Each structure stands twice: as structure tokens, then as C-alpha cells.
Amino acid sequence: MRVAVIGAGVIGLSAAQSIYEQFHSIVSPLSIEVYADCFTPLTTSDGAAGLWQPYLYDKGNVQETKWNKETFDYLLSCLRSPDSIQMGVFLQSGYNLCTEPAPDPSFKDIVLGFRQLTERELQMFPGYNHGWFNTALMLEGKTYLPWLMDWLQKRGVKFYQRKIESFKELAESGADVIINCSGMRSGDLQPDPELKPGRGQIVKVEAPWLKHWILTHNLKKGIYNSPYIIPGSRLVTVGGILQLGNWSEKNNSTDHKYIWESACQLEPSLKHARIVEDWAGLRPVRSKVRLERETIQSGAAAIEVIHNYGHGGFGLTIHRGCAQEAARLFGQIVEQKGKGPKARL
């Protein structure tokens, strides 16, 4: 079978990985090809800080919570592997701050050591009177994506730098199944009014004395529109912007000023930190992740597509759970096409 993956961000690469892991010994031959207009370090996944943390509340979307948990548990187990450093995964603890009392977040039982912030801790953050402390994971895209690509390349997965214009294009060239992980630009392949850009801008600084993330939440302003400071292995990501509907990937000086000033207020020690660079990216925001099969009729032929896009600002957080689900859907197609082990008589 020939599988074509569109997109080489964390979603596309991890989907390719899960499919390979689960089917390379079942389906023979299994060829996997990844098509993308950009690769690491230029994808959206590369710009993200890399903190594993879903939105505060899943609003009943238990499916996504399950995928988030699966990803967390998977990454936690990777910590012990000799590959952990090359994968870019490590533990980090930090503070989630609210301006008013709020219910505990949906991820409280997934992360480690979740607890309420004490009075003395809240005193460190004037203006915030409620919050939580926990230990979670960091997964740095700039490290994880090259590791994934290397993992895939070693197993014969091929990569092509090319913008795919249509599913038909790939079907006609012989792909049996298309995994659509095109993130923000899924709309180019198939219009989706639910998919909108959630523009973010961040400032990367050198502040190696910071070892905890600080995420503030303003429930009125919405997710990511409140300052956050996330230390990484080398640089600290400072942000706090989500502009829904803004397609600009250019850095904006007003946004920079807002981000920087609010972060320095939150963490005065940043004042003398060296600013390394700004970056702007588009979170592929959707009411919920689109992870489903679609059989598209193209003349007499039927094109099998598995959609896996719309992960907003939590792509890294949810990627493994989604990849495993995509592989499960792929398994359904394999059964249908009679390519599974039962087919060999």
C-alpha cells in the first residue's frame, strides 16, 4: 500500500510514525511518503514553546482529553529511553495563574503532582489570586521534528518538498490512502469554515535562571491572550497573543511591546534578559480537532483520506494520541481493502 502524508509538522510526522509502527509488518509492501511545503525548522510546530498543556477545560470533549493523556503518558515513558535528549523531551514544572478563582483544569489528573498554589506562592504574582502548580513535560519541536524525520528516514519513509494542490493529485499518482495533516492550510485542499488562524507571536530570550513556566489565564480574554513565560532547554519563550482570523506571519512591533511589557511585569528578572528573536505563527484553530475518515469520490475512483488537522495551540500536546487514532482509522481501511493479514490465504 502507498500512504501519502500531507504535512511535516508534528502531526504529519507522528501520524507517519504510528502507521509505520503498527502496520509495517502487517502490510507488505508499505510505502509511506511525506509531502510538505515546509519542513523543520520552518513549521508551526518548530515555533511553539513546546509545553505539554491542553486548554484549561475540555468542555466535554473527552476524546481530546484522552488523546492528550495518551500523549503525556507516551512522552513520560520516553523520558527513560536513551533517546530522550534527541527527542527533546524533558520534565518541567510551573505555575498556572488566574485572576479569579476557577475550577480545576481537565488535565489535573494527567500531569504530575498537581496542587493548588499556596498563599505565599500567589504573593509572588500580584494581580493573580488563584492558581495551580504541577509538573508536566516539554517537547521542543526544533529537536523532536528532526528526531522524527530521522526515525522515519531510517525506516524508508520518503520526503518531498512540494505543496500539494489537491487530494486528487496524490490519488492519481498512486497513493492508496492520504493522511491530511496540513494544519493551517487544510482549507486550500478542502474548504473548512471552522478552521481559522489563531495568530500568535512570541519573543525568544536568554534567561537561563528561569526554570519554571508561568502561564496566566484571563478567562475573559480567552486562551493564550494573557502573558506566558515558558523556559526551554536553551531559550525562554515569552508570549501571550492569540488573534483569531489574523493570517499575518510577520512580527508586529505593537504585539512585541505588549508581550514584553506584560511578561516583565509578571517576571521582573526578565528586564535584563537578552532578546534573541521574535516569531509569529498561525495556530490552526478549530472548534474541535478534525480526526476522521473521508472517502472522496473522484470520478469512478474513491480516494481514502484521513483528516488529522485543527489542533490549535495544542498540537504537540495531543499529537501522539491523534497519531495512534489515525493509525487505527488506517487499520479500518486496510481491513476494507483486504490488505490485512487475513487476506493472505
Next chain:
Amino acid sequence: NLPHVSVTLLGEKFSPETTSDGAAGILFANHNPDVPVEQQRRWFKSSFDHLRLIAQSEDAPEAGVMLSSGWQIFRDVPEDKTPYWSDLVLGFRIMTEREMVRFPEHRFGQAFTTIKCECTRYLPWLEKRFRRAGGQVEQRRVDNIQDLSGSFDVIVNCSGLGSRSLAADVSVQPVRGQVLKMEAPWLQHFIRDGDGLTYIYPGIQGVTIGGTRQGGDWNLQVDENDTRGILKLCSSLEPSLKRARILSSWVGLRPDRKTPRVEVEREVEVKKGRRSVIVVHNYGHGGVGVTFAWGTAMEALGLVKKSLQETQRNKAKL
């Protein structure tokens, strides 16, 4: 604190060549059964609160002071599950079962947030403030406190191991400690084994891992056996260290004493007329120098003030 007083700092060695410079600088203390708990709490709290304000200020990077969270783990469940400083650090709690999974050979753990105070930055920062406030600094080795009594009214003795001769106190003994500095920027938490021998302390530029506690050992040379031992023990707690690069190694001698000595000793010099020199001792902090520095400094300051007041009163009586 004492506006009419001029202060001179005398030292043979300055940062980065002091014992303080090699220490990881994590604020942490084992319970000392020979010091009243209230006094240990006072010292700890004073240091912690003082440094915490710096950690949250603009000065933090220059002063080398930062918050550090992590875990202290025990192979056997300790008798004292909540040490005297548990309410003085931030967010102290017992580790959950899930958190203990990473440490299969340990059965109990505590999680908390404390301070890391890196002396290679903190000491120059303090010295800068000291000079700005009018303090004088002199690089000089003092062999005898008597040598100073002609020029000073109060002498505060913070000579660590040097007090063996300076204060004729041979109860101060070296406890040798070796540490390695590793390049492991992905490590964000400290891990400390409750036995006090094995620890991993991520800092601003490198992760300090250790250690050793060799009593009566004056050897300042790096020992390869110790290096191997440290790497082995620390890697078993944190396997990723096996793939980390060693940046440097260092050996320091903790000025160990049954209790830190913070007290006044009055010397009456009989020369041309009666001249009383106050000596305030502040030495013997063992491995908790950084942890108790500010607290004992405040205590020593109190003793200096009190002694000066007494001197004034005595003068008035004459």
C-alpha cells in the same frame, strides 16, 4: 544598619576562589540536633526570605539567585517526614506514587520549591553593593586577630576553616566535597537523595552534581574515583546524565563544626590605656553556608550592635 560605622572587608581570597563559589548554593538544611530548632528556623527563614525577594527582582540574574523546584527522595521512609523548614520553603508536599515511579529504588519523597544562590554571581554582586554603600575592601591575609586590634573596634570573623588558627578552634574540620558541573540544559529540577551524598542541582549555566563527604580530608585535588562514583550515583537517579558532557570539576572543603559559631568574644587589650576590641565570630557553617549566610549575618549584626551599645554605655560611665 549602622550609619556611623565604617566597614572594611578583608579577605585573602575573593570570588571566584572561595569555597562558596564552588557550592551549588541550594537553600537546604539537614536538621542539626545541636542547634535549637527555633534558631535554625530563624536562620533559614531570614536567608530564604531575603533571597526570594532578590529572585523575583530585576537583580536576579546579576545576583545569581533563582527559584528551584525539585525532589528529595529517600530509600527508606524517614522518621521525620516534614523537616523544620518545610513551611519555610514554597509548596512543600509529599511526592505522589506516580512521581515515585521514576525512582524505583526509593520509597518516599518530598517535593518543594527552594532558592538557588550562585555565589560566583552573588558574591561580586554583594561586593558591588558593599562598595557602593561606602565599604572598603582589602585583599589581605590575616594571620592573627591581634594584628587588627590596633585599627578596628569590631572584628567579625568569617574565616571558615581559617578559624582553626584565627580563633584557635580546632573543632572546625574540613569535610571534603567534590562536584562536577554538567552540560544538561534539559534538566529543570533538583534531585537530592535524602542521604545527602547524591544530588543534582541545575543552575544558570550548568548542572552541579555531587558529591562526597570526606571528613578530615584536606585534599583539594579532583579525585577520579570520586568523579566516577558521582557520575554513577547521579546517573542512576537521572539516566540522561549519562549522555551529558562534563564542563568542569571542583573540590571544596566545608568548614564543618558541631554548630555554626555565632557569638561575641570580647578582647581587652591592655596597652596604652584600656582598649576593648569586640570580636564577633561567624564561622563553622559546614555545608549550609549559603543556606544560613544571611540568617547568621543578621544574628552577627545583632551581636555587633549590642556590643557597640555596651561599649558606649561603658564609656559613658567613665
